[in-house]
Amino acid sequence: MIDHDDAVRLAEQATLGSLLYVPEATKAIGTWLRPGDFADMWHAHVYRIVHEHHLAGRPLNASELGSQMLGDLGPRRANIVAIHDLLAAAPTAPRPAVYARMVLDAGLRREIAGLGVLLRAGALQSALSGGPAPVVNSSAVVDAGLDSSANRWSLATGEPSGCDEPPMRMRAALSSRDLRLSADKYLRAHPRRDLVTEHAHEAALVGSLIAHPDTIGSVAAWLPPTYVVTPIWRTVYAATVELAELGQPVDLVTVAEATFRLSHHQPAPDLPDLREAVESGRLVDPHRAAGDVAADQVQRIADNGAHQLQVGADNPGLRIEDLVDTGHLVTGALRRIARELPHAVSGAGRPALTVVRQLEAAPQAVGQ
CATH class of the missing domain: 1.10.860.10 (DNAb Helicase; Chain A)
Incomplete structure (x- = not known):
């Protein structure tokens, strides 16, 4: 049986990895997906960085994201190795909006229950x-x-x-x-x-x-x-x-x-x-x-x-x-x-x- 938390984590990784591959998708997704919708705080921080850089007109690649994370969180908390997991979680033909809706669904359920x-x-x-x-x-x-x-x-x-x-x-x-x-x-x-x-x-x-x-x-x-x-x-x-x-x-x-x-x-x-x-x-x-x-x-x-x-x-x-x-x-x-x-x-x-x-x-x- 697939664990719910594991499925949500995979959706969050796939969303972020897909946005690194397809940064232009951030424009549409950013109108309804928030950092707080992510269950994992590290994922939420990554999404905040990706979204902020998109709004500034400077999309990030994986290397630039790692540098930003190091600057924000320091070597231990930045966990830049996990960026590879994000890229690996994105399917060959990524659909960022589909995965982001999964993240939103889980986030809204937590919010409503709260x-x-x-x-x-x-x-x-x-x-x-x-x-x-x-x-x-x-x-x-x-x-x-x-x-x-x-x-x-x-x-x-x-x-x-x-x-x-x-x-x-x-x-x-x-x-x-x-x-x-x-x-x-x-x-x-x-x-x-x-x-x-x-x-x-x-x-x-x-x-x-x-x-x-x-x-x-x-x-x-x-x-x-x-x-x-x-x-x-x-x-x-x-x-x-x-x-x-x-x-x-x-x-x-x-x-x-x-x-x-x-x-x-x-x-x-x-x-x-x-x-x-x-x-x-x-x-x-x-x-x-x-x-x-x-x-x-x-x-x-x-x-x-x-x-x-x-x-x-x-x-x-x-x-x-x-x-x-x-x-x-x-x-x-x-x-x-x-x-x-x-x-x-x-x-x-x-x-x-x-x-x-x-x-x-x-x-x-x-x-x-």
């Missing part, structure tokens, strides 16, 4: 603060990264992307590795999600909705039953929403009967547990309970979305276009749920990048 940490950090910050700004802004940066990837892939393949070019300020943020490192540091400084607490939040929400049925419609508008994680409370919630949509009375008795009908195919709580949830729900503000669930939902969607991006990026059978669409679906879902957070303000303005940069200030652990 966006997941921004989603998770923004969702965590929103869950802790109760406000939508962090996750909305991180979603804006991720959307810009997805659009940038789609546009570069479009330039490489000649197929339309259907995406707008990200604004300059977003491109500046995407080019900074500090943003991802800060987001990762922020995540590491906080504990993981507490599933027991999330289940308790869902029980509290369902009980409060049954006790205050007038609020069912507003919650059901953004929280479909399939989003409820706890199986037993998902069944009760589905029965409650169905009764409300049919215009039927909603109380402990009607919900218990409706849940019993659904429990033949789905798990459901015992009647004492349902009664306790409803009695407790009389003292719970359903809007506050919904906000707690929304905070849990934001984190769950971000975690699952980041996982989907990583799995999709690792799947060579999934096209870049489909991977970009998956990312946009995740950011869209996050924005919808973020509006229901406790401190959400209606009519919020456009996302401001400065809010995202709060992720760079990760709190230190106690005792450090």
Whole structure:
């Protein structure tokens, strides 16, 4: 079986070797291939030199490249012997654009997978603060990264992307590795999600909705039953929403009967547990309970979305276009749920990048 990393390395070598043989191909390739698309840092440095000299109108041959590498990196890091490997990797009839697209494909997959940490950090910050700004802004940066990837892939393949070019300020943020490192540091400084607490939040929400049925419609508008994680409370919630949509009375008795009908195919709580949830729900503000669930939902969607991006990026059978669409679906879902957070303000303005940069200030652990 061919190792993926070995295949990518061969494509990178073939790209660079072909550009040494066919330097005029650098003009077209340089519009969409970047040094950061190379997994090997030495290959990235070689491509940067080749591209810069092409822009200056002074294409390099292998000997001149070796001299430039020695001047830039010194005898040990320059590894000028490896230039021979680049020339040897280029086929007899080289096709630089074909090999460069392979490099771009691998680079874009790594870039898209790396966006997941921004989603998770923004969702965590929103869950802790109760406000939508962090996750909305991180979603804006991720959307810009997805659009940038789609546009570069479009330039490489000649197929339309259907995406707008990200604004300059977003491109500046995407080019900074500090943003991802800060987001990762922020995540590491906080504990993981507490599933027991999330289940308790869902029980509290369902009980409060049954006790205050007038609020069912507003919650059901953004929280479909399939989003409820706890199986037993998902069944009760589905029965409650169905009764409300049919215009039927909603109380402990009607919900218990409706849940019993659904429990033949789905798990459901015992009647004492349902009664306790409803009695407790009389003292719970359903809007506050919904906000707690929304905070849990934001984190769950971000975690699952980041996982989907990583799995999709690792799947060579999934096209870049489909991977970009998956990312946009995740950011869209996050924005919808973020509006229901406790401190959400209606009519919020456009996302401001400065809010995202709060992720760079990760709190230190106690005792450090």
